Amino acid sequence: MNRQRLGLLWFLGTLAASLLAMLVPLPELLEPFKPYWPALVLLYWALESGDRVSLGLAFAMGLASDLLSGVLLGEQAIRLCALVFIALRFRSRLRFFTMWQQTLAVLALLVNDRILLTIVRLFAGDPLPPPSWWISPFVGAALWPFLFLLLDDLRMRLRIQ
Amino acid sequence: MALTREDSPLFAGTAAGTLRLLFYLALALVLMVLDHRNGWIWRVRYAAAVVVEPVYRLAGLPAAGVRALSVAFADRKLLTEQNQRLREDLLLANAKLNRMAAVAEQNQRLKELLDTQRSLDLNVQLARVVGVDLGADRHRILLSLGTHNGVKVGQPVIDAHGVMGQVVETLPATSVVMLVTDPSHAVPVTIERTGLRTIAYGARDGDRLTLPTIPLAADVEVGDRLLTSGLGGRFPPGFPVGVVSAVGPAASGMFMEAQAQPSADIHRSDDVLLLHDLAEPAGPPAPVAPMGPPTDLAPRPGEPAPAASAPPPAAGGAR
Numbered sequence: 001m002n003r004q005r006l007g008l009l010w011f012l013g014t015l016a017a018s019l020l021a022m023l024v025p026l027p028e029l030l031e032p033f034k035p036y037w038p039a040l041v042l043l044y045w046a047l048e049s050g051d052r053v054s055l056g057l058a059f060a061m062g063l064a065s066d067l068l069s070g071v072l073l074g075e076q077a078i079r080l081c082a083l084v085f086i087a088l089r090f091r092s093r094l095r096f097f098t099m100w101q102q103t104l105a106v107l108a109l110l111v112n113d114r115i116l117l118t119i120v121r122l123f124a125g126d127p128l129p130p131p132s133w134w135i136s137p138f139v140g141a142a143l144w145p146f147l148f149l150l151l152d153d154l155r156m157r158l159r160i161q
Numbered sequence: 162m163a164l165t166r167e168d169s170p171l172f173a174g175t176a177a178g179t180l181r182l183l184f185y186l187a188l189a190l191v192l193m194v195l196d197h198r199n200g201w202i203w204r205v206r207y208a209a210a211v212v213v214e215p216v217y218r219l220a221g222l223p224a225a226g227v228r229a230l231s232v233a234f235a236d237r238k239l240l241t242e243q244n245q246r247l248r249e250d251l252l253l254a255n256a257k258l259n260r261m262a263a264v265a266e267q268n269q270r271l272k273e274l275l276d277t278q279r280s281l282d283l284n285v286q287l288a289r290v291v292g293v294d295l296g297a298d299r300h301r302i303l304l305s306l307g308t309h310n311g312v313k314v315g316q317p318v319i320d321a322h323g324v325m326g327q328v329v330e331t332l333p334a335t336s337v338v339m340l341v342t343d344p345s346h347a348v349p350v351t352i353e354r355t356g357l358r359t360i361a362y363g364a365r366d367g368d369r370l371t372l373p374t375i376p377l378a379a380d381v382e383v384g385d386r387l388l389t390s391g392l393g394g395r396f397p398p399g400f401p402v403g404v405v406s407a408v409g410p411a412a413s414g415m416f417m418e419a420q421a422q423p424s425a426d427i428h429r430s431d432d433v434l435l436l437h438d439l440a441e442p443a444g445p446p447a448p449v450a451p452m453g454p455p456t457d458l459a460p461r462p463g464e465p466a467p468a469a470s471a472p473p474p475a476a477g478g479a480r
Contacts, residue, residue: 023220027293028428055178059185063192067209068216070330070337071296074192081189085182094220124197127344127365 007160011052014041014151019065032132035140038065038076039083039113043106044151045093046087052091058084075120079113086112099145109136200377210332217293217303217335224292228431247430271288284437286310292337300343300363302326306435307334309433315395317436323401323424324348324389325433338433341402341423342368350402352385361387361421370403370421373411381408382421394428397436 018041025148026034035089038061046053062077087094093107114137118129206213288304295301306312308331318325318338326346330337339346343363350361350372357379364371375381385405391398403421411418 020216020220023216023293023295024223026293031294053183055185059189062189064307067206068213070206070301071295071299072193073196073205074189077192078186078189081182081185085178089178120193124193130366 003159006158010155010158010160011045012051014045015061018042019061019068019154022065023068031077032135035136035143036110036113038062039080039110040106040140040144040147041082041151042084043087043109044148047091048152048155050088050091053073053084053088055081055088056083072120072124075117078120079116082116084111099148102148103141103144107137107141110140113137191302206330207332211332214332214334220293221291221303226291242420249316285319286437287433288312288338288433290338290431290433290434294335300326300346301329301367302338302339302340304336304433305329305334305340307332307336309333312336312435313435317400318433319397319400319436320425320433322426323403324396325423325425325427327395327434329400340368340427341370341425342427348396348402349390350387351390352381352405354382354385356381358390359394364420368423369379369406370423372405372419372421373416375408375417377410377415377417380418381405383408385428386424387421 015038021037025031042053042058042061058080059077062075062080063073065076065080066073070120090105094102096106111134114134118133122128222474234264269352276469286306288306291303291305293303302325304312304318312328312331314328314331316328318327323340326340328336329339341348341361341363344365346363348361348370349358351358357375359375361370361372363369370387372381372387383405387405389396389398389402391402401424403423405419406422407417407420410416413465
């Protein structure tokens, strides 16, 4: 029981930390390289404990990050929903991928996410973003193995399901 | 056994999962449209400020920490140099101010003669920038003052060098500022050298300003300074906005187009000033109050006023 509660706390804690990491500013030069942290962490949990992550959770988390970053309400909700849906649908296969294959899959997911965001922004009347806009998914994918191993290692140490 | 679970099929998805996705996507779309159309969701944000603002403070901590560390570990030489430079700046500014004081006073007197209301005094409030990333390419910054400090939507924000932007959203203890470099922001400006009036928009690429509608015959050069013109009633006149960095024919061929660098230190400002006195409202002046003697001097109906009866003989005597 206690172990389960710890697991839940750890799960929610990582999600909250990813939201905070999204808000923490980077130096001006590094700004375009910032990965989309909530997506990465949510993806990790979708792959590792798929019964905890559902579309409803992705939607709620998207709404929370919309509220925090002050963008159009529902923008990140739609992105995270699409991401989690694809991840959950191909979960069994993604889990058996080797690390580099998984990284490529994550890259595809993140690029897809950026495309979705661009479409939403264009519909909202924003101009087409600059080329540096497309760097972030690659950084996210490059960080994926490290994030995955780190979170997995911490999960093993805490003995959380 | 785990592979037969319903939510994690090996090859094919279930219709229920797709339906759920469609439901959530539709919900998100409806929310987005509602928010985009009438923006009532800022009320939700305002209500959620109790949760949102502490998160902003928390997320701003690393930036504040880095700033504090950079001060703590800055070497003595750097600080001394900085101090020296600031001292020189202050001396120069003070000298200029002293010279300006007389001119300002004269200006004030002349303005009074001309019966205009504009004054050179600034009514400002110092605000601190909270280091929070509101999304890539958003051109927004967060200030540490909100409605509790009297901040209102539409207030201009300046720093030591020029106009930074305007407040677009207020929460109880924070407010969001749209920078002049945002593509959906426009400032009415005049070119200082020639007095040409035009509009500076945020550029679509990078942190610059663009002036897309300059007449072909107009005289604009690289290095021209842009000042707020005060038209439109949002920004008071006379604040530096930017410096023209490039001029060329626009793609349409009907206008010249200029690029400008914003004067304000858009990325590095730690403290900014919120202007409280807004520009003169646009449009015709308010109707003048009816002139004439005060109403209490008028004769009351039914009772002969002694003051009213006295003047006629005097007037008659003068005739």
